[in-house]
Amino acid sequence: MSAVLRRVGRSLPGRTLQAWLDGWVARRGPTRPPLTLKYRQIFILPTRFGWLLGLLMFAMLMGSLNFNNNLGLLTTFIVAGLGSNSMLLAYRNLEGLRILKTGASPVFAGQPIQFLITIASDAGRERPGLELRHGSTAQVFSLPARAITEIALPVPTRHRGWLTLDRLALQTGHPIGLFEAWSWFWPERAILVWPRPAERPPPLPEGDADREGSEQRRNPDGDEFYSLRAWREGDPLHRVAWKASQRHNTLLARDLRQPRSRDLVLDLARAPGRDLEERIRVLTAWLLQARRQDRSWTLRLGGKAIGPDRTEAHLHACLKALAEQP
Amino acid sequence: MKQLPPFSAVAWTIAAFVISALPHLAAMPPWLAAGILGACAWRLAAARYRWGPPPRLLRIVLTGVALVFVLVAFGGLWGRRTATVLLCVMLGAKMMEMFAVRDLRLVASVSFFLIATQFLFSERLIYLVYLVSGSLVATIALTRIQTVHGGQWTARGGSELPAIRQAAVLLMLAAPVALTLFVLFPRLAQPLWGLPDQVMDGRTGLSEDMSPGSISNLFLDDSPAFRVEFDGPPPPPGERYWRGPVLWNFDGTTWTRPFFGDAPSRQFVAEGPRSLSYQVQLEPHERRWLFVLDYPVRGPDQALITVDHQMLNRHPVTTLTRYDVVSNPDFTDMPELSSGAQAVALRLPEDRNPRTRALAQELRERHPDDRALINAVLGWFREEAFYYTLSAAPLGRHGADEFLFDLRSGYCEYYASAFAILMRAAGIPTRIVTGYQGGFWQAASEYLLVRQSDAHAWTEVWLEGDGWTRVDPTAAVSPARIEQGSRSVIDGPRHLFDLNWVENLRNQYDRIQHLWNRWVLGFDHDRQRSFLRGLGLPDLTTDRIALLMLLVLGLVMAPLSYALLRQPRGRAASEVERAWQLMLRRLKRRGLTRQASETPLEFARRVRNARPQEGERIVELALMYCRIHYGEVQDDARPFIEQARAFRPARA
Numbered sequence: 001m002s003a004v005l006r007r008v009g010r011s012l013p014g015r016t017l018q019a020w021l022d023g024w025v026a027r028r029g030p031t032r033p034p035l036t037l038k039y040r041q042i043f044i045l046p047t048r049f050g051w052l053l054g055l056l057m058f059a060m061l062m063g064s065l066n067f068n069n070n071l072g073l074l075t076t077f078i079v080a081g082l083g084s085n086s087m088l089l090a091y092r093n094l095e096g097l098r099i100l101k102t103g104a105s106p107v108f109a110g111q112p113i114q115f116l117i118t119i120a121s122d123a124g125r126e127r128p129g130l131e132l133r134h135g136s137t138a139q140v141f142s143l144p145a146r147a148i149t150e151i152a153l154p155v156p157t158r159h160r161g162w163l164t165l166d167r168l169a170l171q172t173g174h175p176i177g178l179f180e181a182w183s184w185f186w187p188e189r190a191i192l193v194w195p196r197p198a199e200r201p202p203p204l205p206e207g208d209a210d211r212e213g214s215e216q217r218r219n220p221d222g223d224e225f226y227s228l229r230a231w232r233e234g235d236p237l238h239r240v241a242w243k244a245s246q247r248h249n250t251l252l253a254r255d256l257r258q259p260r261s262r263d264l265v266l267d268l269a270r271a272p273g274r275d276l277e278e279r280i281r282v283l284t285a286w287l288l289q290a291r292r293q294d295r296s297w298t299l300r301l302g303g304k305a306i307g308p309d310r311t312e313a314h315l316h317a318c319l320k321a322l323a324e325q326p
Numbered sequence: 327m328k329q330l331p332p333f334s335a336v337a338w339t340i341a342a343f344v345i346s347a348l349p350h351l352a353a354m355p356p357w358l359a360a361g362i363l364g365a366c367a368w369r370l371a372a373a374r375y376r377w378g379p380p381p382r383l384l385r386i387v388l389t390g391v392a393l394v395f396v397l398v399a400f401g402g403l404w405g406r407r408t409a410t411v412l413l414c415v416m417l418g419a420k421m422m423e424m425f426a427v428r429d430l431r432l433v434a435s436v437s438f439f440l441i442a443t444q445f446l447f448s449e450r451l452i453y454l455v456y457l458v459s460g461s462l463v464a465t466i467a468l469t470r471i472q473t474v475h476g477g478q479w480t481a482r483g484g485s486e487l488p489a490i491r492q493a494a495v496l497l498m499l500a501a502p503v504a505l506t507l508f509v510l511f512p513r514l515a516q517p518l519w520g521l522p523d524q525v526m527d528g529r530t531g532l533s534e535d536m537s538p539g540s541i542s543n544l545f546l547d548d549s550p551a552f553r554v555e556f557d558g559p560p561p562p563p564g565e566r567y568w569r570g571p572v573l574w575n576f577d578g579t580t581w582t583r584p585f586f587g588d589a590p591s592r593q594f595v596a597e598g599p600r601s602l603s604y605q606v607q608l609e610p611h612e613r614r615w616l617f618v619l620d621y622p623v624r625g626p627d628q629a630l631i632t633v634d635h636q637m638l639n640r641h642p643v644t645t646l647t648r649y650d651v652v653s654n655p656d657f658t659d660m661p662e663l664s665s666g667a668q669a670v671a672l673r674l675p676e677d678r679n680p681r682t683r684a685l686a687q688e689l690r691e692r693h694p695d696d697r698a699l700i701n702a703v704l705g706w707f708r709e710e711a712f713y714y715t716l717s718a719a720p721l722g723r724h725g726a727d728e729f730l731f732d733l734r735s736g737y738c739e740y741y742a743s744a745f746a747i748l749m750r751a752a753g754i755p756t757r758i759v760t761g762y763q764g765g766f767w768q769a770a771s772e773y774l775l776v777r778q779s780d781a782h783a784w785t786e787v788w789l790e791g792d793g794w795t796r797v798d799p800t801a802a803v804s805p806a807r808i809e810q811g812s813r814s815v816i817d818g819p820r821h822l823f824d825l826n827w828v829e830n831l832r833n834q835y836d837r838i839q840h841l842w843n844r845w846v847l848g849f850d851h852d853r854q855r856s857f858l859r860g861l862g863l864p865d866l867t868t869d870r871i872a873l874l875m876l877l878v879l880g881l882v883m884a885p886l887s888y889a890l891l892r893q894p895r896g897r898a899a900s901e902v903e904r905a906w907q908l909m910l911r912r913l914k915r916r917g918l919t920r921q922a923s924e925t926p927l928e929f930a931r932r933v934r935n936a937r938p939q940e941g942e943r944i945v946e947l948a949l950m951y952c953r954i955h956y957g958e959v960q961d962d963a964r965p966f967i968e969q970a971r972a973f974r975p976a977r978a
Contacts, residue, residue, distance in 0.1 A: 049428070053435045060442045065514050068645055070847050071445035071457060077507040078461055079438050081500025084883070088890050089496075095891065129472060175496060176468035177431065 022167065025184050032188045033099045033117075037170070041183045042094050044087060050178040053079065083178055090181040093127050093172045099185055100148070102168075104155075106192040106319070108284075112154040113191055115165065120148040129174040134165065160195040160280070160323045194284065194319045195277075201285035202272055204264060204295075227255045263308045264290055264297035268325075280322050287322075291315045301325065331430060334486060335474050336373035338467035339430045340366045340421070346437040346460040347414050349444045349453075354411045355399050361392065362418035369421040379425050389419040410443050427471060434467040449646060451835075451842045465493035499890075502882045510875035512868045513851040532570050532781055534613065536760055537580040538721055538729075538739040545716050545737065547778035548832065550609055551762055552617060553840050554774040557603040561619065563764055563809050565655065567784065567796065568617040568776060570761030572634040576750075578675040579725065581743065581758050588638065591631045593659070595623045601654035607843050608647045614638045617761055617776075619653040620796070626650060634757070635659065648848045659794040663755060671755030671788060679726040679747055686751030696754050696789055703748060704802040707741070710734070714804035738763075738800040738807070742783040745799040755788035759796070764811040771837045780811065902963050905970040906951050913944075916975045926951055940976060947973065 025031060029040040046054065057079050064072030100118040107113050115134070121127050127143040132151050139151050157163060164187075171182035228244055231251035241252045266286050273279035283299075290297045291312070298307035299318045306318055344351075344366055351359040371377070379385070392415050400408045413436070420433055441460045445453065469489045532551075552568075560566075573581035601623060608616060616629055616637040625631065626649040628640040639647070660667070693699040713735035721728050721740075726747040729740050742758050749756040763782035765774040784798040801808045849857075858866060858874075866874065910920055913933065920929045930948035934941025950966040 049431050049435070052432070056435060056439050060439060063446070064442060067446060068513065068850050069442075069445050069449070070508070070849055071449045071453065072442040073511065074504065074508055074846075075438060075442040075445070075457060075461070077504035077511070078457075078497070078500055080507060081503035082465065082496060084503055085496060085499045085886075085890075088887055092891050173472060175472060175492060176465070177427075177472045 022184075031185050033101050033185065035099050035185060037094050037097045037099070037183050039091075039095070041185075042091055042181055043183070044091055044179055044181040047173060047177055047180045050083070050180075053083065053178060057083070082176070086174075086176050086178045089175050090172055090179040093130070093174045094170065094181050094183055096123055097121055097127070097130075097143075097170065097183075099170065102187040103189070104191045106194055106316075106323075107157060108194045109157050109160045109196040112156050113163070113193070115153045115155045115187070115191070117151045117153065117168070118148065119143065119151060119170070122146060127172075127174075129172050131171050131173075133169045133171060134167075157193045160193050160325075162190040162324070163193050164190045192320060192323055194323050195280045197285035197288055198278070198281040199285075201282050201289070204286055204289055204293075205266070205270070206264075228252045229255050264295055265300065266290070266297055267300040268302070268322075269300070276325070280325060284319065284322055287315060287318050330376055330378070330425060331373070331427070331471075332474055333373045334489075335430060335467070335470045336424070337370060338463065338470045338489075339424070339434050340370055342434050342437040342460065342464035342467045343417055343440075345456075345463050346440040346444075347417070349447070349456065350410050350414050350440065353407065353447070354414070358395060358399060358411070358415065361395075362414055365418040365421040369424060379423050385419070385422045388422065389416075392419055406443070406446055410440070413440065413443070427474075430471045431468065434464050434471065437464040437467075449847050451839045454842075462493060462497055465496055466490055469493045469496070499886065502886060503879065506878050506882050507875065509849075509854075509857070510871060510878055512871045512875070513849075513854050515851045532611065532613070532615070532760060532762075534571060535580050535582040536573055536739055536743070536758060536783060538718075538725060538736065538743045545779050545781065549778055550836060550839070551611070551776050551778050551780065552606050552608040553843070554607075554765070554776065555605045555772065556774070560767060560774055561602060561655075563811070564801075565619070566764050566774070567620060567759075567782075567798075568762040568765075569620055569622075569636060569759055570615050570617055571759075572632075572636055572786075573758040573760065574634075574670050576674065576747070578678045578723070579721075581746075584670055586633060587636075588630075589633045591633050591635065595621050595635075595654055595657050597623055597652065598654045598656045600656055601652055603650070603652045605648060605650050607840075607848060608643055608649070610644050610646060612642050612644060614640075614642055616643070616647070616649055616651075618651050620655055621653060621657045621659065623652040623654050646843055646847045648850070648853070658792065660788065661791070661793050663788050663793075668755050668788075671757055672750050672753065674747065674750050679724045679751075681724070681731055682726040682744070682748055683751045685730070686748050686753075689748075690752045696787070699752060699754070700749070700787060700797060703745065704797070704799065707745075707799055707802040712741075712803045714800065714807060738783045741799040741803060742785050745797070746785045749785070749787055757786050757794070759784055759786055763798075763808065766811065766833065768833065768837055768840070771840060773840055775833070775836055775840070901967055902951070902954055905967045909947065909970045909973050912973065913975055916977070918975075937975075943973070 025041075029035075029038065031041070035041070057076055060072060060076040060079070063069070064076055098120045100120055102115065102117045104113045104115045117132060119130075119132075121143045124145050126145055130141055130143060132139045132141070132153060134153050134155060137153055137155070139153055141149065141151055143149060153168075155163075155165060167184050167186055169182045169184055171180055173180050228241055229252065231240060231245075231253045235253045239253045241254050245252045264286075266283055268279055268283055271279040271282045271286075273282050287297070287299070291310070294310055296308045296310040297314075297318075298305055299321065300306075301321055304321075306321060307314060344363070347362070351362065372379075380388075393412075396408070396412055396415050400411065417433055417436060417440075420429065424430055424433060437460060441457055441464075444456070466486075466489055469492050470486075473489065554560075571583055572587070574584040574587075575582045602619060604619075606617065616625060616639050618625065618635075618637045621635050622631050622637050625637045629649065630638045630640070632638055637651070663671070689699050689702060693702055711734055714737060715735045716737050718736035718740060719733060721733075726744040729736060729744045730748070733740075746756045746758050760781070760783045762776050762780045763784070764780050765776035767774055782800070784796060784800065786794045786796050789795050798808065854871070855865065858871070863874075906926075913920075918933055918936065920926075924932070926948040927945070930941070930945040933944045947966065947970055950969075954963050954966060
């Protein structure tokens with residue numbers, strides 16, 4: 001039935017209805033995680049199969065009543081009892097579920113987002129046959145007693161920028177699919193979609209002034225001694241400065257750095273491309289390339305400059321700035 | 327092509343279908359049943375070996391052929407049997423395309439419908455087993471289908487036990503609602519549409535006419551015909567004549583009912599000092615007769631008392647029917663015989679039974695008085711070598727002659743027919759009454775069980791001054807038949823299991839069946855009213871009963887919903903956890919509350935700072951707790967649990 005309501009949003013009057021429906025749902029209680037599902041957020045309607053069985057039940061009832069057939073009536077009423085119980089059980093399967101958080105790591109446009117929803121159940125009973133649905137994608141899962149789980153829902157992306165997901169539904173047809181109970185909720189924040197990197201970008205712009213001109217082959221590990229620092233888990237043994245460690249009575253490791261090379265300046269205005277989107281894509285590819293080569297870069301967007309830096313955080317800041325470009 | 331459903335869901339669905347269709351399959355032509363079972367077997371094999379559905383064209387052709395077969399087999403005769411057979415055949419055909427959740431569910435839920443339709447044919451106690459097992463398997467099937475729903479066809483685990491348990495719990499939870507509805511759902515006083523006329527599957531009841539030697543199989547049928555509860559003591563065995571069709575016409579071989587058989591009685595039967603009031607539960611027999619003792623004073627509203635004191639229901643009796651009757655045995659039926667009736671009651675084919683006619687003439691010359699003549703014939707039956715036996719030879723053209731002079735052995739029909747022919751030939755108006763005689767008195771439950779084997783035929787002669795008077799020639803030959811019942815006259819077992827203890831068991835079973843009939847099957851409009859009156863409620867109209875039903879339903883559902891929806895109390899999962907929580911609660915009472923942000927160790931250290939005297943102990947316990955939970959080597963939890971429980975913080 002929620003399938004019917006889901007389908008409503010296609011036509012224009014449907015969209016109005018949809019907006020009204022969403023507003024109504026939102027007025028009834030919290031709709032963004034973290035939230036606990038209570039009776040105000042749980043909706044329940046018969047499924048198509050439920051209606052079919054109802055029809056069958058009606059036929060059985062009329063026939064048995066007419067022929068004054070008590071065993072037939074008993075059969076009918078057993079089905080009725082099954083129906084009323086399965087309504088309760090469907091509701092119970094959702095009641096008290098906690099949707100703790102939603103979120104996703106940013107992806108490049110065109111890649112599917114793995115939208116993660118964290119759901120917890122405090123009940124001392126299993127919750128079988130749950131279904132998390134967004135649009136036409138759905139994920140079926142079961143929750144054991146007192147468990148937390150993370151459900152990944154793939155969501156396709158097309159454009160860069162902030163992606164606001166519409167309504168998600170957590171639903172169940174447990175125990176025999178006569179009724180569908182569902183809860184609607186909205187993700188608490190939008191998801192960042194980075195621009196899609198150009199497939200064959202031109203080489204990195206090495207700048208006009210080739211002052212240092214020394215293009216050394218870069219060793220990913222670096223080979224130039226930079227400094228000593230406290231040993232951290234994961235440092236390979238050959239990096240440990242044994243002698244220095246002995247002197248300081250604590251483990252020290254050598255920190256190695258690449259020979260410092262020239263800074264790159266990546267300017268949106270000077271990137272090749274026919275239109276803005278294409279330039280942004282090229283720039284994205286360059287950013288990734290620079291990061292791979294561990295070079296320091298500055299990103300210029302109109303009047304704004306970010307950097308220079310070479311870290312992952314810098315890369316993310318730059319990608320975010322590009323994604324948010326108007 | 328979607329993935330195929332798993333074997334388990336398909337197997338349960340087919341099991342539900344086969345169980346619910348079993349009685350229907352038994353009632354249809356064997357080759358049709360074999361076809362349906364074959365389709366089920368094919369589907370099972372398909373699920374086992376992961377075959378896909380057959381081509382669409384083949385499916386359509388096979389379904390069409392099956393439908394044609396049904397039409398041929400049933401000759402286009404539309405009735406309940408045809409409808410259910412058609413339904414079974416359609417479901418059998420559905421097996422070929424039962425590959426989606428939707429189809430599986432359809433078949434499983436129609437199983438409930440099939441179960442309900444079977445009760446249109448029979449509501450015997452034994453079908454309770456059928457109802458319960460059929461519903462259970464159908465529910466298991468639905469549960470199993472649900473667990474594989476959602477595009478994920480991979481069934482969880484190999485064990486079927488969780489699904490069976492879940493379905494059983496579901497059914498048990500459905501019971502309170504079902505019982506409430508059953509008791510309180512308003513019943514119809516009148517049917518909404520017409521009742522069909524043919525439901526019995528080849529079972530025989532008393533037939534509409536009588537030709538000696540044709541229905542002896544009825545005497546071997548021990549199934550109950552009806553049960554009677556008397557308001558007072560039961561009448562003595564010799565008076566238990568249950569009146570059925572009254573036969574006037576004789577064509578030489580067969581006795582039939584006269585054209586005026588359905589005409590209502592114009593004689594008023596008054597109640598007398600010996601009148602009896604009793605309730606009859608009549609098993610369906612597809613005819614309109616309601617069996618009564620002589621002479622019915624009044625019956626149920628929908629019944630009619632005919633001119634020869636039969637009671638006729640408005641519709642054929644196709645379900646278990648309960649009716650109240652008052653009978654008065656002291657009544658003179660037709661003190662004056664009209665000439666028309668006399669002509670019918672004397673008519674005999676001219677060219678039959680010459681020896682009997684001669685005997686009648688001879689008797690008439692010797693005994694001018696009717697009563698003396700009758701006594702003479704009965705005395706002749708008694709003294710000559712006449713035998714009562716069920717293995718009698720069929721009679722030919724001159725049936726009465728053969729019987730009276732050559733065979734001299736037969737059962738009630740032979741005697742009644744021959745006696746009636748003899749009487750008519752002697753000029754005494756005679757008619758034959760068929761029905762039942764006797765019955766088994768279930769002393770413990772105080773009801774009279776009348777079986778099909780108690781079927782009987784006797785005669786009524788019209789005598790000046792007494793009107794129609796019952797004369798039972800069988801009683802003259804075999805008084806035991808009348809006094810001790812039909813079983814007493816049979817020498818030797820009738821079949822392999824005709825043993826005494828089997829007979830006792832049957833009687834015991836019938837007592838349960840009687841209770842079942844009385845409280846479950848016979849729970850109709852009237853009984854529902856009287857049940858509610860018995861509870862002290864006033865006479866309720868239908869809509870009031872419906873209101874009451876909703877009220878009680880609410881009362882029943884409330885605790886059920888509470889039990890289902892109650893969240894189990896926040897009990898900590900393990901004993902360790904409970905001990906730890908106990909310790910925290912005790913500390914809290916001393917004003918030391920763990921913040922949500924604090925780890926156990928952080929909390930313990932804070933406590934140590936605040937209360938150094940016992941802080942060390944708390945830190946020690948917190949460390950044990952952490953080791954149990956997070957330690958690489960699993961510590962023994964016992965010491966911690968004991969120490970944590972024993973821990974009592976001192977008053978600050």
